[in-house]
Amino acid sequence: MTTTLGRSFRPEWFPVVRSEEVGPRHIHRSQLLNQELAIWRDDDGRVNAWENRCPHRGTRLSVGVNTGKAIKCQYHGWRFASQGGQCSLIPAHPDMKPSARYCVNTFECIEKYGYVWVRLEKGGDKEPLLTLSDDSSLTTLRSIYTMASATRIRDWLMSDCESACKAESLSLEISLSQIHQRHSFCVEALAFNNQDNESITIVIYLHPLTDEETVIHSLVNVDIPHEIRLEELRRYNRLFRTIRNVIETDHVR
Structure with a gap:
């Protein structure tokens, strides 16, 4: 359920975790404005902020496996690729190209000032702005x-x-x-x-x-x-x- 607070501030940037806490092959579970998040870093160092729910059967992705290129869901082993969140592999049908509709809901995120920042909707400032520059x-x-x-x-x-x-x-x-x-x-x-x-x-x-x-x-x-x-x-x-x-x-x- 999206509350009044959630609707009002979804376009704003919020720090959700310190960058140093999002280590390699780790999935950090967080929450923002009542929205559960799975925060993880791929082997190229890029950070992802995803809805913490597998689009297949709704299992929390934070209990899955960070392979370095994708998150592997703990339930049926479906894999979702870094950045776009598109399903890249269904183990029960390894030769089948997954449908585009099997995609994790992703959110904008950026690393700045030592934190991973997330916003749930587009709008407002392009990136987090503080008076601190270095x-x-x-x-x-x-x-x-x-x-x-x-x-x-x-x-x-x-x-x-x-x-x-x-x-x-x-x-x-x-x-x-x-x-x-x-x-x-x-x-x-x-x-x-x-x-x-x-x-x-x-x-x-x-x-x-x-x-x-x-x-x-x-x-x-x-x-x-x-x-x-x-x-x-x-x-x-x-x-x-x-x-x-x-x-x-x-x-x-």
Whole structure:
């Protein structure tokens, strides 16, 4: 079922998974605006974003096999070729050319800013646009799953987050300030490190799985050095886990 949220934002780009998580011969299961997705990379490095359903009998493709050139459905072994999603082989009829109607429903996808981005319908911007330009100077942070709507999280970030940080109610090493909205579900802020008194730009993008479930993706405009990366990632992870807990608790109320 397509909800009002889904209909309104299907033409927009959303990050659905970090690029590094879509490894060779792997199929990543995701969801966007109530639409199940199978995200996978072929042996040429090209990423695919498909409806997570075999057009033959409806089996989830994410439980199939990534052969490097196609996805092999786990049920009857049908194979669907990279990029177009056209069925390339039916094992029960190996000499028969599969009908054009046996094709997976595919979606536009692009890799940018360290993420795989997907949109469910054409329209709007040609590709994801952020104020950050140099991918090499970015660091993607750990994504956080939340049981709250994307609109609820966005509204809290815009109205309550900065005041909560100023009041030290979050009691964390990193606080957020100068928060402003860039796109429908994208906000940009300054992340202030309370230990070394330095601030950097952070971009937070909300990925609505369903009407009431959201993944918070984020990245910072700096290439965090390897020797301190783990500890820095932990600091940001504590920040976003606390934000999640505050939002979910308030949401329940």
